[in-house]
Amino acid sequence: MGMKAQHQVIFCAIHSSSIKKFLLLDCLAGTGFYYMGKVMSSSVYVGIASSVICTEGIKRLLRKR
Numbered sequence: 001m002g003m004k005a006q007h008q009v010i011f012c013a014i015h016s017s018s019i020k021k022f023l024l025l026d027c028l029a030g031t032g033f034y035y036m037g038k039v040m041s042s043s044v045y046v047g048i049a050s051s052v053i054c055t056e057g058i059k060r061l062l063r064k065r
Contacts, residue, residue: 030055 030051037043037050 025058026055029058 033054034047034051036047038047041047
């Protein structure tokens with residue numbers, strides 16, 4: 001009489017190399033560039049901009065290689 005609910009489970013596989021790349025590049029390098037920009041200019045905004053610009057630049061250089 002009633003409808004049975006169908007449950008679907010979706011699994012996403014993430015390569016360990018992608019996780020390592022994210023941790024090294026975005027977390028460690030991004031934090032380093034942020035503090036370097038912040039210390040050099042005494043501005044949080046410059047620190048954020050340098051973090052974003054430098055990490056994206058490194059990513060683009062790695063893709064071309």
